[in-house]
Amino acid sequence: MNTRTTIRDVAKEANVSIATVSKALNGVDVVKASTKEKVLAAAKHLHYVPNLMGRELKTNQTKRIGFYTTSIKGPYFSVLIESIAREAEKHGYALNVFISMEKEVVLTSILGGAVDGFIGFEDMLDQEDLETIRNEAINAVFIDRNIQDHTFGSVVFNSNESAEYATSYLIAMGHRDIAFVKGFDGVFDSDERFKGYQQALKKAQIPLKANYLLEGRFEEECAYQSTKQFLHQQNDLPTAFLAGNDLSAIGVTKAIEQAGYHVPHDFSVVGFDGIELLKYFRPSLTTIVNPIKEQGELATQHLIKLINGEDKGKSFVLKGTLYEAESVLQFK
Amino acid sequence: MNTRTTIRDVAKEANVSIATVSKALNGVDVVKASTKEKVLAAAKHLHYVPNLMGRELKTNQTKRIGFYTTSIKGPYFSVLIESIAREAEKHGYALNVFISMEKEVVLTSILGGAVDGFIGFEDMLDQEDLETIRNEAINAVFIDRNIQDHTFGSVVFNSNESAEYATSYLIAMGHRDIAFVKGFDGVFDSDERFKGYQQALKKAQIPLKANYLLEGRFEEECAYQSTKQFLHQQNDLPTAFLAGNDLSAIGVTKAIEQAGYHVPHDFSVVGFDGIELLKYFRPSLTTIVNPIKEQGELATQHLIKLINGEDKGKSFVLKGTLYEAESVLQFK
DNA sequence: CTGAAAGCGCTTACAG
DNA sequence: CTGAAAGCGCTTACAG
Numbered sequence: 024m025n026t027r028t029t030i031r032d033v034a035k036e037a038n039v040s041i042a043t044v045s046k047a048l049n050g051v052d053v054v055k056a057s058t059k060e061k062v063l064a065a066a067k068h069l070h071y072v073p074n075l076m077g078r079e080l081k082t083n084q085t086k087r088i089g090f091y092t093t094s095i096k097g098p099y100f101s102v103l104i105e106s107i108a109r110e111a112e113k114h115g116y117a118l119n120v121f122i123s124m125e126k127e128v129v130l131t132s133i134l135g136g137a138v139d140g141f142i143g144f145e146d147m148l149d150q151e152d153l154e155t156i157r158n159e160a161i162n163a164v165f166i167d168r169n170i171q172d173h174t175f176g177s178v179v180f181n182s183n184e185s186a187e188y189a190t191s192y193l194i195a196m197g198h199r200d201i202a203f204v205k206g207f208d209g210v211f212d213s214d215e216r217f218k219g220y221q222q223a224l225k226k227a228q229i230p231l232k233a234n235y236l237l238e239g240r241f242e243e244e245c246a247y248q249s250t251k252q253f254l255h256q257q258n259d260l261p262t263a264f265l266a267g268n269d270l271s272a273i274g275v276t277k278a279i280e281q282a283g284y285h286v287p288h289d290f291s292v293v294g295f296d297g298i299e300l301l302k303y304f305r306p307s308l309t310t311i312v313n314p315i316k317e318q319g320e321l322a323t324q325h326l327i328k329l330i331n332g333e334d335k336g337k338s339f340v341l342k343g344t345l346y347e348a349e350s351v352l353q354f355k
Numbered sequence: 356m357n358t359r360t361t362i363r364d365v366a367k368e369a370n371v372s373i374a375t376v377s378k379a380l381n382g383v384d385v386v387k388a389s390t391k392e393k394v395l396a397a398a399k400h401l402h403y404v405p406n407l408m409g410r411e412l413k414t415n416q417t418k419r420i421g422f423y424t425t426s427i428k429g430p431y432f433s434v435l436i437e438s439i440a441r442e443a444e445k446h447g448y449a450l451n452v453f454i455s456m457e458k459e460v461v462l463t464s465i466l467g468g469a470v471d472g473f474i475g476f477e478d479m480l481d482q483e484d485l486e487t488i489r490n491e492a493i494n495a496v497f498i499d500r501n502i503q504d505h506t507f508g509s510v511v512f513n514s515n516e517s518a519e520y521a522t523s524y525l526i527a528m529g530h531r532d533i534a535f536v537k538g539f540d541g542v543f544d545s546d547e548r549f550k551g552y553q554q555a556l557k558k559a560q561i562p563l564k565a566n567y568l569l570e571g572r573f574e575e576e577c578a579y580q581s582t583k584q585f586l587h588q589q590n591d592l593p594t595a596f597l598a599g600n601d602l603s604a605i606g607v608t609k610a611i612e613q614a615g616y617h618v619p620h621d622f623s624v625v626g627f628d629g630i631e632l633l634k635y636f637r638p639s640l641t642t643i644v645n646p647i648k649e650q651g652e653l654a655t656q657h658l659i660k661l662i663n664g665e666d667k668g669k670s671f672v673l674k675g676t677l678y679e680a681e682s683v684l685q686f687k
Numbered sequence: 688c689t690g691a692a693a694g695c696g697c698t699t700a701c702a703g
Numbered sequence: 704c705t706g707a708a709a710g711c712g713c714t715t716a717c718a719g
Contacts, residue, residue, distance in 0.1 A: 027468070027491050029696060040706040045698055055704055070487045072466035076412040077696030080711050096433050104427060108454035117460060120452035122440035128449060134404035136359070155402045159359055273635070303605070303635040361712060372690040377714055387688055409712030412695050689719085696711105703705085 028071045037065035048073065079136075088326060089138035090120045091129045092145060098270070098298035099315060103166075106319030107142060114327050126152075134159060140330045142166060142322050146210065162329040164322045168211040169338055176329060176336035178322040182212045182295070185311045185343040186219025187226075189265055189293050192345060194227045197354030198263040198291060201229075202253070204239035204246050204275055206267035213241070216267055216295065235261055239271035246274030254282045262290060262354050269294035269301060269310055276306070276350065287352035297346060307348035314341050360403045368397035380405065411468075420658060421470035422452045423461045424477060430602070430630035431647060435498075438651030439474060446659050458484075466491055472662045474498060474654050478542065494661040496654045500543045501670055508661060508668035510654040514544045514627070517643045517675040518551025519558075521597055521625050524677060526559045529686030530595040530623060533561075534585070536571035536578050536607055538599035545573070548599055548627065567593055571603035578606030586614045594622060594686050601626035601633060601642055608638070608682065619684035629678060639680035646673050 034041045039058060047054045047062035054062075065071075079085050088111055090104060108118040119138060123129055126147055133141060133156060140162035148156070156163065157174060165177040193201050203220045206213030224231055237253055239246040246266060254260070264279075266272035272294030276286050286292050286306050297312030318341055328334035366373045371390060379386045379394035386394075397403075411417050420443055422436060440450040451470060455461055458479055465473060465488060472494035480488070488495065489506060497509040525533050535552045538545030556563055569585055571578040578598060586592070596611075598604035604626030608618050618624050618638050629644030650673055660666035 031696080041696090042698080042706055042708095043704090046705090049698085051699095053704065058704080070466075070490065072463055074412070074696050075464070075467035075469055076408050077711090078698075080406075080408040080412050080696080080713085081698045083711070095427070095436060101428050101432065105454065109456075112455060112457065112460070117464070118454055120454070122437065122450055122452070123444060124441075125444065128444070131404055132407070132449070134402075135407035137407050158402065300632050300635055303632055305637065363712080373712090374690055374692095374714080375688085378689090381714085383715095385688065390688080406712050409695090410714075412697085412712080413714045415695070691718090693714105693716090695713085698711090699709090701709100702707090 027074070028069045029074065030071075032069055033062065033065050033071050036069060037062045083136070085137065085139050086115060087117045087119050087138045088323070088330075089133065089141035090118060090144070091133070091141060091147070092120070092122060093124050093147065095120070095122060098300045099296065102299065102315045103319045106316040107323045110320045110323035111327070114323075116323075116327060130155075133161060140164075140326050142319075142326060162326060164326040164329070164336075166318060166322055170336075171338040172336045174329060174336060176322075176325045176334075176338065178318050178325065178339040178341065180212065180313045180318070181340050181342050182215035183219040183222075185295065185313075186216035186265070187223045188219075188345065189295070189311050190220050190223030191227070193263045193265065193291065193293060193351070194223065194229070196263075196291070196351060198261075199227075199229055199354075200235070200259075200261035201263045201265055202235040202237060202261040204237045204249065204264060204266040204271050206239060206241045206271070212295075213267060220265060232259075234259065239267045239274070241268050241271060243270045243274040243277075246271035247278045248274075250275045250278035251281065254278065254284070260290075263351070264290060264292045266292065266294050269296045269298045269308060272308055272310065272350075273304060276304075276308070287350050291351040291354070293351060295343070297343075306350050309348045309351040310346050311343040312346045313343045317341060359406070360401045361406065362403075364401055365394065365397050365403050368401060369394045415468075417469065417471050418447060419449045419451050419470045420655070420662075421465065421473035422450060422476070423465070423473060423479070424452070424454060425456050425479065427452070427454060430632045431628065434631065434647045435651045438648040439655050442652045442655035443659070446655075448659060462487075465493060472496075472658050474651075474658060494658060496658040496661070496668075498650060498654055502668075503670040504668045506661060506668060508654075508657045508666075508670065510650050510657065510671040510673065512544065512645045512650070513672050513674050514547035515551040515554075517627065517645075518548035518597070519555045520551075520677065521627070521643050522552045522555030523559070525595045525597065525623065525625060525683070526555065526561070528595075528623070528683060530593075531559075531561050532567070532591075532593035533595045533597055534567040534569060534593040536569045536581065536596060536598040536603050538571060538573045538603070544627075545599060552597055564591075566591065571599045571606070573600050573603060575602045575606040575609075578603035579610045580606075582607045582610035583614065586610065586616070595683070596622060596624045598624065598626045601628045601630045601640060604640055604642065604682075605636055608636075608640070619682050623683040623686070625683060627675070629675075638682050641680045641683040642678050643675040644678045645675045649673060 030041045030044050034044045044062050047059040111118045143163045143165040162174045170177045237249040264275045266275050272292050276292050294308050294310040297310050362373045362376050366376045376394050379391040443450045475495045475497040494506045502509045569581040596607045598607050604624050608624050626640050626642040629642050
């Protein structure tokens with residue numbers, strides 16, 4: 024069994040020192056052209072590829088950025104991750120996606136120096152973890168909460184304003200009885216959307232009704248169940264549903280149809296995000312489209328600037344845009 | 356700015372040597388209990404996390420497996436990747452997903468020792484690359500082609516048999532004029548499915564018609580365009596379409612509806628894979644469901660056995676199952 | 688049970 | 704322009 028080729032093998036083959044091999048291969052242009060050629064030929068001949076651990080241990084950088092998550096399910100991720108990967112590659116960085124349920128694994132990776140920085144997501148890391156990461160001066164850009172610090176930045180959506188806008192839009196369409204399908208309490212986008220909903224009602228002087236608040240957990244299934252039950256038990260029905268995200272809007276719509284009603288004739292429905300699979304769903308869904316691709320790109324650009332010391336942490340807020348489709352009808 | 360905590364800092368804090376710290380932290384149970392306690396306390400106090408590069412360089416293993424791809428778009432990936440990640444984590448390995456368009460980046464990573472082995476996908480790596488990887492004794496399990504060797508295994512679908520079965524099913528439903536929407540020539544699943552289609556026709560003594568072969572490239576859009584054009588230009592129309600995968604089956608269906616026809620009343624449609632987003636699509640699609648999750652799990656188990664030297668490369672073949680839905684109707 | 692030493696494969700001042 | 708040497712942070716025989 025072949026043992027892996029090292030820089031020493033190349034040096035021997037080319038009759039130079041390992042220092043010269045390193046310089047020739049890394050384009051440190053101090054090496055004589057003929058020497059460089061000789062080294063390159065030897066490296067090619069031996070199929071030499073530098074051991075990354077050696078290089079990274081010495082240079083203390085990996086040229087990798089990380090994305091840590093417990094799951095990549097959900098229609099949001101492929102667009103986000105792919106935009107991060109493309110943007111990173113443009114700047115000479117590779118993206119590493121780590122999927123793990125275990126916090127220890129994630130922390131070991133981040134603090135163990137597996138990446139030069141990471142794009143943060145989910146609430147897996149608590150305040151103490153963040154403190155530790157900060158102390159090690161590891162750069163990060165968060166996309167699900169508003170953080171700003173010397174080494175931490177964030178790129179979030181203006182969920183608050185979007186939700187207020189979406190609610191006002193429904194009100195302008197004649198709806199006054201608008202149910203809200205919640206996401207997760209304590210999650211930034213969820214809380215902000217709920218606040219926006221409340222603000223819009225307040226401005227229109229429509230009282231908030233507790234019985235119009237449904238559980239959605241940002242999932243189709245949960246929203247489906249809540250809505251189904253809601254439609255059965257309630258005699259004070261709304262005329263419209265504002266769902267915490269598109270998936271739950273789909274769940275709401277399916278529950279409405281299942282109960283024998285129709286969207287938008289009996290109920291209007293609005294979602295958030297503008298996920299890709301909407302193009303397969305009928306009736307087409309009115310939603311606030313979030314610029315997910317731009318979020319990934321901006322987060323990546325910012326992270327790389329942080330890594331290179333060209334910037335300090337900033338907080339960016341991206342705006343959503345209303346996409347009008349079939350699921351909303353003028354009321355009355 | 357804090358410099359990162361190393362094993363030396365912990366040793367100093369605990370008043371022992373770095374060797375002892377290493378042993379205490381790694382559970383080499385030769386260390387006196389009280390010493391171990393002292394070390395653990397010091398490590399915790401300093402928030403010490405071992406530098407992975409140091410460890411990996413020394414031990415020559417990463418406890419990571421890789422998944423390299425140019426894109427994670429497509430409904431297939433989240434299920435596959437997630438099943439790999441979960442299975443890997445069960446065995447103490449982390450999954451690293453690398454998304455890159457550049458072959459050099461991928462090879463540098465694989466040959467540079469970034470992972471202990473990888474799950475291979477796509478035709479990015481040519482025969483020569485595989486040869487190089489083999490020479491370095493790097494383990495891999497491929498999921499899109501049938502490879503078997505000492506360090507290489509594979510887990511593929513029985514696309515040939517599935518396609519023959521699907522075609523025979525359509526024939527049994529009374530269809531004799533069956534168009535085939537191709538994937539990519541040269542791609543294993545694509546070629547195998549095409550062969551299976553041909554075999555079934557032959558067995559039923561139905562001649563293969565060249566004008567019944569459409570381009571699909573495994574994509575919705577391409578299949579849509581091909582089918583649209585086909586329906587316009589052709590006066591010899593088939594009664595059923597067998598599409599290379601579900602996405603192209605969706606494209607076919609949309610083109611049929613767009614041309615004013617209906618599925619399944621005017622044309623029956625069958626796909627392959629059983630992707631998750633089918634649940635959002637109407638009419639519901641008859642398809643051959645591939646056990647994607649099982650493929651990911653089996654590939655991972657096999658890879659880890661290869662890494663541990665507990666097995667040599669094998670070739671596994673997984674069977675699909677027919678899922679009958681609305682898109683096929685008895686003909687006549 | 689503990690520690691000094693070697694060495695994994697690199698890069699980079701430094702000397703020549 | 705080239706090379707000898709140091710050292711990145713670990714682990715692991717080996718000696719005591």
